[in-house]
Amino acid sequence: MKVITPKEFSFSETVSYLNRSANEIMFHVENDTVYKRIPADPEPILIEISEDSERSLHIDILDASAPQVHLLEKAAVDYVTEWFDLETDLAPFYQLGRIDPLLSLVTDRFYGLRCVGIPDMFEALCWGIIGQQINLTFAYTLKRRFVEAFGSSKEWNGHKYWSFPEPQRIASLKTGDLTALQMTSKKSEYLIGVAGLMAEGTLTKEGLLQLGDIRTAEKRLVAIRGIGPWTANYVLMRCLRYPSAFPIDDVGLHNAIKYLLGLSEKPTAAEIRQMSTNWSGWESYATFYLWRSLY
DNA sequence: GGCCAGGTGGCCA
DNA sequence: TGGCCACATGGC
Numbered sequence: 001m002k003v004i005t006p007k008e009f010s011f012s013e014t015v016s017y018l019n020r021s022a023n024e025i026m027f028h029v030e031n032d033t034v035y036k037r038i039p040a041d042p043e044p045i046l047i048e049i050s051e052d053s054e055r056s057l058h059i060d061i062l063d064a065s066a067p068q069v070h071l072l073e074k075a076a077v078d079y080v081t082e083w084f085d086l087e088t089d090l091a092p093f094y095q096l097g098r099i100d101p102l103l104s105l106v107t108d109r110f111y112g113l114r115c116v117g118i119p120d121m122f123e124a125l126c127w128g129i130i131g132q133q134i135n136l137t138f139a140y141t142l143k144r145r146f147v148e149a150f151g152s153s154k155e156w157n158g159h160k161y162w163s164f165p166e167p168q169r170i171a172s173l174k175t176g177d178l179t180a181l182q183m184t185s186k187k188s189e190y191l192i193g194v195a196g197l198m199a200e201g202t203l204t205k206e207g208l209l210q211l212g213d214i215r216t217a218e219k220r221l222v223a224i225r226g227i228g229p230w231t232a233n234y235v236l237m238r239c240l241r242y243p244s245a246f247p248i249d250d251v252g253l254h255n256a257i258k259y260l261l262g263l264s265e266k267p268t269a270a271e272i273r274q275m276s277t278n279w280s281g282w283e284s285y286a287t288f289y290l291w292r293s294l295y
Numbered sequence: 296g297g298c299c300a301g302g303t304g305g306c307c308a
Numbered sequence: 309t310g311g312c313c314a315c316a317t318g319g320c
Contacts, residue, residue, distance in 0.1 A: 127301095128301085128302095129302095131300090131301050131302090132300095132301080132302040132303070133300060133301085133302045133303080133315085133316085133317095134300055134301085134302095134316090134317070134318070134319090135299075135300040135301085135318070135319055135320085136300080136301065136319095137300095137318085137319060137320090138300080138317075138318050138319065139300090139301075141318085142318095182316095182317065182318080183316095183317095184315075184316045184317065185315095185316085186303080186304085186315070186316080187316090190303085225303090225304080226302095226303070226304090227303085228302060228303045228304080229302090229303095230301075230302055230303085231301095231302075231303085234301075247301075249301090249302070250301050250302095251299090251300065251301060251302085252300095252301045253301080254301095255301095291301080294301095
């Protein structure tokens with residue numbers, strides 16, 4: 001299917017972002033084409049996303065069973081719309097880029113980049129927890145081991161496409177099952193605990209969204225063991241899509257600011273708060289663009 | 296070999 | 309509230 005994209009969208013910037021780790025397991029990029037196994041009824045489907053010579057986006061289902069194909073096509077388009085955040089109007093953000101000295105260093109440079117999401121909240125939470133206090137390279141390694149151990153996959157053209165593990169599966173594990181993958185025992189406890197809350201239905205994406213405002217959702221998340229302000233805001237940003245979510249403690253953000261401004265030290269929390277006063281309502285996009293400058 | 300990493304919980308004033 | 313500190317393991 002051909003998909004209408006907004007004016008301020010760049011598929012090549014999206015692909016650049018998706019290409020940032022060769023160790024990524026949840027999708028595959030090859031020849032400027034993106035492949036991903038996504039949830040669908042009655043079972044996951046494999047989709048291919050590419051851009052034609054006129055810069056239109058194309059989404060195709062590679063393993064569709066014929067009778068359901070129309071429903072599946074709609075599911076695929078909806079998924080990509082959510083994943084690539086195609087419905088957000090970026091014009092106000094770019095307006096900020098014209099007045100904010102720090103944002104101006106990234107808005108033109110990465111024009112058309114959108115905050116790539118993690119639609120599955122269990123995946124977003126796990127990725128946040130896995131990434132706490134370890135370098136990103138190792139985080140990708142841990143995620144790969146985690147998914148290969150407890151997720152499901154389908155092979156297509158000699159490549160394996162993975163679905164993220166189900167909360168029910170992780171909730172049934174013992175910490176030893178995860179420390180065996182080199183997770184710390186704390187991380188293992190956090191992952192199993194969050195999986196339990198989602199498996200029993202006390203924690204859901206819909207439920208958090210129904211709370212209505214970001215502060216209430218943040219409080220609900222931070223009350224969970226293993227989820228602090230950074231992880232909560234990371235999930236609010238990449239899964240629940242609150243544009244004002246702001247993982248201000250993020251060391252990557254600190255380093256991005258340091259390098260972009262040529263500082264000799266990382267900025268303090270107070271300095272970042274000061275610099276971000278202009279970003280009100282767009283903190284998540286500001287963070288995503290600043291992260292992008294790191295690779 | 297030492298510092299750092301997309302932090303968090305727990306303790307203390 | 310805000311400031312320390314232990315934690316735990318790999319990357320570079």
